[in-house]
Amino acid sequence: MFLFKMIKLKELLTVFSKSMDYVDSALSNHHLRVACIADDIAAAYNLSRQERVNIFLASVLHDIGVFSLKEKRELTHYELSSNPHLHAENGYLLIRDFKMFADIAHIIRYHHVPWDNGMGQSFGGVEVPIGAHVIHLADRVEILINKEIEILGQKDAISKAICSKSDSLFMPAMVEAFLEVASRECFWFDVSAPEIDKTIELKGLMSDVELDISELAAISRLYSHIIDFRSRFTAMHSAGVSAVASLLAQLVGFSAVECQMMSIAGNLHDIGKLSVPTEILEKPAKLTVEEFNIMKRHVYQSYRVLGSIENMETINAWASFHHERIDGNGYPFHLLGKDIPIGARIMAVSDVFTAVTEDRPYRKGMSVEEALRLLQGMAAQNALDSEIVSIALSYIGELNDVRTALQSKVVNEYCNLNLNTL
Ligand SMILES: [Fe+2]
Ligand SMILES: [Fe+2]
Ligand SMILES: [Fe+2]
Numbered sequence: 001m002f003l004f005k006m007i008k009l010k011e012l013l014t015v016f017s018k019s020m021d022y023v024d025s026a027l028s029n030h031h032l033r034v035a036c037i038a039d040d041i042a043a044a045y046n047l048s049r050q051e052r053v054n055i056f057l058a059s060v061l062h063d064i065g066v067f068s069l070k071e072k073r074e075l076t077h078y079e080l081s082s083n084p085h086l087h088a089e090n091g092y093l094l095i096r097d098f099k100m101f102a103d104i105a106h107i108i109r110y111h112h113v114p115w116d117n118g119m120g121q122s123f124g125g126v127e128v129p130i131g132a133h134v135i136h137l138a139d140r141v142e143i144l145i146n147k148e149i150e151i152l153g154q155k156d157a158i159s160k161a162i163c164s165k166s167d168s169l170f171m172p173a174m175v176e177a178f179l180e181v182a183s184r185e186c187f188w189f190d191v192s193a194p195e196i197d198k199t200i201e202l203k204g205l206m207s208d209v210e211l212d213i214s215e216l217a218a219i220s221r222l223y224s225h226i227i228d229f230r231s232r233f234t235a236m237h238s239a240g241v242s243a244v245a246s247l248l249a250q251l252v253g254f255s256a257v258e259c260q261m262m263s264i265a266g267n268l269h270d271i272g273k274l275s276v277p278t279e280i281l282e283k284p285a286k287l288t289v290e291e292f293n294i295m296k297r298h299v300y301q302s303y304r305v306l307g308s309i310e311n312m313e314t315i316n317a318w319a320s321f322h323h324e325r326i327d328g329n330g331y332p333f334h335l336l337g338k339d340i341p342i343g344a345r346i347m348a349v350s351d352v353f354t355a356v357t358e359d360r361p362y363r364k365g366m367s368v369e370e371a372l373r374l375l376q377g378m379a380a381q382n383a384l385d386s387e388i389v390s391i392a393l394s395y396i397g398e399l400n401d402v403r404t405a406l407q408s409k410v411v412n413e414y415c416n417l418n419l420n421t422l
Helices: 009-020 030-044 049-061 069-074 085-095 105-109 116-121 130-144 152-163 172-182 185-192 196-203 213-228 237-252 256-268 271-275 289-307 313-320 342-357 368-380 386-394 396-415
Strands: none
Touching: 009 030, 009 049, 009 196, 009 213, 009 271, 009 289, 030 049, 030 130, 030 172, 030 185, 030 196, 049 105, 049 130, 085 105, 085 213, 105 130, 130 152, 130 172, 152 172, 152 185, 172 185, 185 196, 213 237, 213 256, 213 271, 213 396, 237 256, 237 342, 237 386, 237 396, 256 313, 256 342, 271 289, 289 313, 313 342, 342 368, 342 386, 342 396, 368 386, 368 396, 386 396
16 A cells, blocks of 8 residues: 655755756756746845745746757747747646646746837736746846856856846846846855755745645646657657556556556656657657667656655656566666566556557557557566556556547647647
8 A cells, every 4th residue: 555645846846847957958957047046036126925936936837838959959049039939838828727836827928028118018918927027037147157167257248248138128127136136146156056956945935835646646747748748749648658557557456546646657757758859759760779778768867856856756666667577678777577566567568558559750559459469468578567467458448548538638738839839
């Protein structure tokens, strides 16, 4: 019997926002740095504690609507040539229905609105929240920082670049607030510190919020989209695995809470794929040895990401051991069957079933009958747990129904996004 223990929101968002920036070392900790800069500016501008909390939350999530590495890289130019509102709108569309993020959806939606001599007080006829102006400025300050060289020597040039866009790009009063914080060396040391998570913890902006299982489930659903929407070929994968794994766990005899934990583990099992470039995810042919090595790393990365969150031990094991095999020939830990928890064995079956029935860049998805034969073969070879496979085979129609039902729901959400940004 596995019990669910409360998860700290602060820990979860810190770790997840770090993982969004894994894919490119130039972007590492972008979200956390922006959060740190934005909070200092918001404090200097005398915003209330509640506004600072919202700005902080919006900062750690602000670019969740950016899916491709190409677009991420374009955003690292101080003056943007492409339309930045598309990813901001995508971010808004992704989180607007999540109750706990209701206050920050609009901040994310407008985080690239230029001040434009005051015209930027509203956008498309809607008032732009003050937090959006704070994040817009903080985001551009972060982009101007060269992470390779000493920080204090950059202070004057960055301040000058920001001032030159006062009133055109940025709200003048916000630029004043920035100049006030920028005059203190500690601001620059905080922002460039490798242990930025610690600095953020000290700010105590999310210290006491804990998530129950349904709140964690909601955030895991959001993250499944961030993981999957990077490629149209995997756009529904984690959602499908989550649905299949949760039903299969129920058939195996898991309790209702354990099934919910399986659903969360399914949503997060490929979180390490955030560190795999889209070009590899979408390659329309077999991967080279080097590309496959990079791909193999994703489960190790999932294990590390989830492992740094307190009370996620069980969910982590169920999620991150999904490429282990009963005969010990899986990866990356080469665990033997007896050491692979039953939840992870359920996940492995669910992952294979979901993956082979989906279309991929180089092949069409298999029929349920073909998938059935493949699962049987993998159980016979001691790759998958034969008892779990035989339960899955007895209910293959039901498993396929929950997979397609959930995946068609997700397809609708995916189609609502600005896909030309992908
Ligand atoms: Fe952005
Ligand atoms: Fe950004
Ligand atoms: Fe995987």
